[in-house]
Amino acid sequence: MAIREAEPVGSLREVKEAGLDREDLLGIYRNMVITRGIEERGHILYKQGKIPGSFYTGRGNEASAVGVATAMGANDVGTPLHRDMGVHVTRGVEPWRIFAQYMGRSDGPTHGRDGNVHMADSNLGLLAMVSHLPAMLPVAVGCALAFRIREENRVAVGWYGEGASARGDAHEAMNFAGVRQLPVVFICDNNQWAYSTPTHLEYACEHLADRAQAYGFDGVVVDGTDVLAVYREAKRAIEKARTGGGPTLIESLTLRMEGHAVHDDAFYVPKEMFEEWAKSDPIERYRSWLNAHADMTQDEEDEILGGVKRLLNEALARAEESPLPDAGKLTDGVFATPEDLDTPHHK
DSSP states (O other): OOEEEOOOOOOHHHHHHTTOOHHHHHHHHHHHHHHHHHHHHHHHHHHTTOSOSOOOOOTTOHHHHHHHHHHSOTTOEEEOOTTOHHHHHHHTOOHHHHHHHHTTOTTSTTTTOSOTTOOOOGGGTBOOOOSSGGGHHHHHHHHHHHHHHHTOOOOEEEEEETTGGGSHHHHHHHHHHHHHTOSEEEEEEEOSEETTEEGGGTOSSSOGGGGHHHHTSEEEEEETTOHHHHHHHHHHHHHHHHTTOOOEEEEEEOOOOSOSSTTOOOTTSOHHHHHHHHTTOHHHHHHHHHHHHSOOOHHHHHHHHHHHHHHHHHHHHHHHTSOOOOGGGTTTTTOOOGGGSSSOTTO
């Protein structure tokens, strides 16, 4: 089994070999800008008292989330977490529905029934997270097992953070996936702080990807601020899983550029660390790459930025009009009988 550190993506030729044309490249930029714009507006909504509970963002993780989601096939499934807004955006969740979710409105993906970032649209192949974050890894592995049993040409992608890697369900999921060589890819969003705990107090190995060897599959470390490198490695891993090659663990190294949540000012992160990682801001880094390698014009960039601004302003206005959930329907969609399932488990 191989553990390696991925190289950055250089030329346009390499990108084309990975299956992306120029329109795809501009679409990736747009999705990253939308992702950050949604969360920036989420901060404003929170300060206005319109978001119940706390509020979590993935600033600094846009490249990792968008890169992996871009590599997924239409019929693949995933379990993105609270730092992975770009997955929802890339898979096609409309921004106005995300804002509605933030505000607990009935048009959000969970219809106002769950936490503001505990969302997913199952019609787009996404499964909603729960607070005990690595608990979604066994779910992703269960999906992969179902694909194997049903002989479906599909892959499951499971996300977790480096802090969540210390929990037993992360181990159980990877052990089972490795033993059965299931079609699943594990994405570790290593943002270097489990709330306020730094990595050197979280694990003793050099890279979390090193653990993949013990489970019997490949591990890769990739710069999570390089969207094209993330895409390339995710694409390789997903297609490897799809063709019977088994799981891969991709450790995407980033820095959480805001606190654990809006209530946390991240005073424990050295200022110099923020300053150094700010130089690799994923959106600015990709913008520079597009200018240098894909000849993105100022007009094209202005069109993208202006279009995103209009989209988000309209989305926010629409979400504000979404009604609050009807308390009389509180239990709708919470419990299911075997007859409600597409494939009843007892048949």
